[in-house]
Amino acid sequence: MSGQVYALLGSPALVRNETNRILDKVVPDRDRMILQKMTAEEGEQLLPGAILSFSMFSPNQVFVVRRFEESTPGFLEFLLSYIQGPAKDSDHTLIITGNTFPKKGPTRRLKSALKKQSMLKEFSEKKINPEQYCTKLCTDHNLKLSRNGKSILLQRVGKDLLSLENEIAKLACYSEGTISDKDIEELTATISEASVWDFADAILVKDTGKAIRLLHRMLEEGKAPHQMLGTISWKMRDLLALQESQRKRQSIPSRWMKTPEMKRRAILRTLKKHPLHADKIFSKLQKSNRLFNSARVGDRRILELLVLELCAE
Template sequence: MAKEVFVSAHEMRPVVVMLGDEPALIDDAVAELRAQAVPGAAAAFNAAVFRAGDGVDGALSMARTQPMMSRYRFVDLRELENATAESMAALAEYITRPCPSAVVVMRGRKLGNTKAARALRKAAKDAGALRSFQARDQRPEQLAIERASAAGCKLEASAARRLVELTGKNTARLRMEVDKLVCAVGGQGAIGVQAVEEACSLVAEAIVWELTDAIVARDPKRAMAACERLLGGGNTSRSTHQLLSMVAWQMRDLLALQEAVRAGTKPPGRWSRVPRGKLRAATDTLRRRPIDPARVTRQLAYANRALNRARASDQFVFEGLILEMTRS
């Protein structure tokens, strides 16, 4: 993406239109483009976000305003599919005569087939500004390998194929699983098929959920039973560092759900894919026995330090963490 946003070595494209059903990839591309256009502190004065459904006058006015202590202004116009015909016409006109001191990103899922949408799409194509982010065009194995590499790890090709088999081709889910793998191996070294099967949440998710449910319910007996299954269940022995990263991730999800419950908003992120019964049970438990974020963070940090220093069996350190977290 970085090379595509430059007209030359010193000039950035004034407009980039991003369309597709891969919002995670679009988010990455926009973040990269923003970092190039308004690096560091310049973003505080020159970057702004607008939604096309609210009208585009504000976004275009911002784009035409002289930047402050920066070469460019950066305008992120989202949900392009919600723009009115009048707004699309204004955007098409802007694309033909953009402001050279601004970088404007127009993004959304699709434009539809109205006259205004076709005119906007044509203007973007003619200007060389249209970028497509469609799921059918992606190479999920390569995406996983590149994300792991950017984090300092080498994801083997066979492991990447296995990861896609387990998680599917959803980009957001795939990125999340790669991040978990990187965390599980300590942020360095190679990641093979065995590591994928050990750390992938879809393999051990049921047991990890059982463990986190027991932690939230302050049930040490059930928690230790799940802990034993995770440490040596089936034919696989998982490292305590891997288990700690998985528990930390689940606690993160529970804290996000707890915050949503308190605010009265929709469950965040991955909770939309959790079975309704499990979501209801987790919500009820968090209402009865809320998690203390500071306490959980301290416990996880202490356990991580203890595992790094452990000379004997670090299994005792992990089990000690579980007992501490289930203590009323």
């Protein structure tokens, strides 16, 4: 295995696929691979000493740095110096992954250095047709969907490619035969809604620790930050609509009819004990949406701040 640096940015699904392709290439025998994974925040402390060291017991190592967009200027300076110097003679492989380049630090110089040495690959989901991608994934998994299965799956999962990959992989584990419309609706509902409901419950009872843990889990499972913000907004609106119907002694909103009665009653009890304030909720959601479009901090940090503020409400 010869050393190399790869910077893979953009679509989480396409970045993950390219990362696996590189790992298969540089270390065909995964059992013999010494792999260290870290976030950019952790990498600032861990990577310099590890990647510049040499061990006779593990001369060839692979380092994967995730969430590159959260890198500090100091970490970018180290990466720039490494790429321009030691990387050329190193036996280690460094794979940098993330959504985009950080907004602070020597971003332009680092991007130029990566491009000059053909180390940078950027992946855009805008160029991918979700329907065609769904068809390809089903073929790869030897998965047969019902006549309307693809449409139902795309409606429930959305156009996020990583979420689509994860759902199709789970459906493939469910059955070797044709998957019916009912199977898709039940399985994807269980997969996509269980964590969301637990997350909403944690916010309602002000359990900040649990809410943050669930947020991290859903992000790690492939929910894109913008999609996660949409999910939080949607769930808060649903809860506010239910709360308002009870306050005005009206029938519950139709979208709540499919929720098991026991679950619905439990939510109503919680809302009575911890009522939501619509004006404050919408103000926080709007603030997060603005930060997504303008702030220099990472999307993950914006979501964490939103959860903290909702739990403090």
